[in-house]
Amino acid sequence: MDTSGDSKRRSEPEDEKTLLGLADVLALAGITKLVLHAWERRYGMAPAVRSETGRRFYTAAQAERLRLLKLCTDAGHRISALVDLPDQQLVRLAEAHIATGALGPLLRAVHALDAPLLQKLLQRRADEDGPEGFVRKTVVPLMQEIGARWATGNLNVAAEHMATAVVKRILGTIMDRCPPAPVDAPCLIATTPKGEEHEIGALVAALIARLRGWNALYLGPNLPNANIIDATLLREARHVCLSALNGKPDQLHRQLMDLRAALPASTFIWSGGPGYQPVPDIPGVSFIAHLDDFIALLEAHGGQSA
The missing domain is CATH 1.10.1660.10 (Multidrug-efflux Transporter Regulator; Chain: A; Domain 2)
Incomplete structure (x- = not known):
């Protein structure tokens, strides 16, 4: 304009x-x-x-x-904070708003601790939208909204844990149904650092990579550096993807520094999630701010278009 x-x-x-x-x-x-x-x-x-x-x-x-x-x-x-933003960023904000409005039935099931209903609603969306659409339209905005409500005291820990368990179960089922990766597919390891129990971000990363033709190995949450290093070397993985929702920036920075120093220079380290956002830049470590950025990296490093 x-x-x-x-x-x-x-x-x-x-x-x-x-x-x-x-x-x-x-x-x-x-x-x-x-x-x-x-x-x-x-x-x-x-x-x-x-x-x-x-x-x-x-x-x-x-x-x-x-x-x-x-x-x-x-x-x-506020309109004053929006007028100078590029169209792409406005689209993301608008999509988040629309998605949040569509989360009503899911959030009511979460607040009611109604796991069977939440499972039913989520499975229906997964069937309708397909794996990547389900992640984009439902999983990411739902977990963001649950995190925001928990942080403001509007959702208790039990409800957050229940929702995470249901989402994890569905994502795991989707991943199990993915076809085997080609023998020459690039290998990626996804996990969360020691002390980080919130695992949906890492699980989503592994699933998206699998959908793009990668040999993605999800190792669960709360993994010490020594185990990440061992797994990376054993599987000859060229990419390590770490997700953190919380955590102290100094501690996360130190963990990344140690991991970078221990792994071969040819190994790419990608970090993502709010926990890593305030962490200072580290040479050889790429911070991924958005799912689209992650997909772009996957395609640039040898994956396939979905």
Whole structure:
């Protein structure tokens, strides 16, 4: 969207057929004229074309960006914090908001400690969306929401443990059904570092790698460095994937430093999860912030497109 504050003025836009009028944009974006004009005044958002008679015309891309901004503000984000974000980041925020809204039945089952119902609902979604769609649309947003509710005291530990057990069981079943990896497939080991019991992130990483044709070995949670090193060397794995939800940054940093020093330089170490986010950069260790980034690395390092 043009953020210069000035838009082109024409008597009649030459490309009017490819542009959208104000009414169409408001309908597509789900905002009112007052809101749009306020955003234009405050943040320099301008229509693609403003005719000499004052009519406003917008591109389809501008309409889509306005729709994303509306979804993100509905999710509680301040418009001032959104206007400079790239479209891709707005899409992620909007998708998270939509996914959270669809989690209602699952979260009610979690709060009620109704494991059979949660299992039924999750299995239905897994069957409908397929393995990767299930991970993207349900597992990741559900576990994020459960973690947020636990952190704020709105969900007890028993419910969090129950939900984790059910999700783990379904993901494990999906992984068991994956076809064997080719004999020449790259090998990846996925686990969590010593002291980290939250394992869904590592399990998801192993599953996604399996779906992409990798020989992915999931080793469970809370694994000391010595065991990670032994497993990596024994399996001749070229990739080690670590996930951490919590943990002290200094301790996680030290563990990564020791692991990097002990493994061959040809072994790639990938870390992911909120626990690793504040950890300082380490040469030879890549932090993965998003599932899409992980998939891109898998494909770049020899995996297949799903």
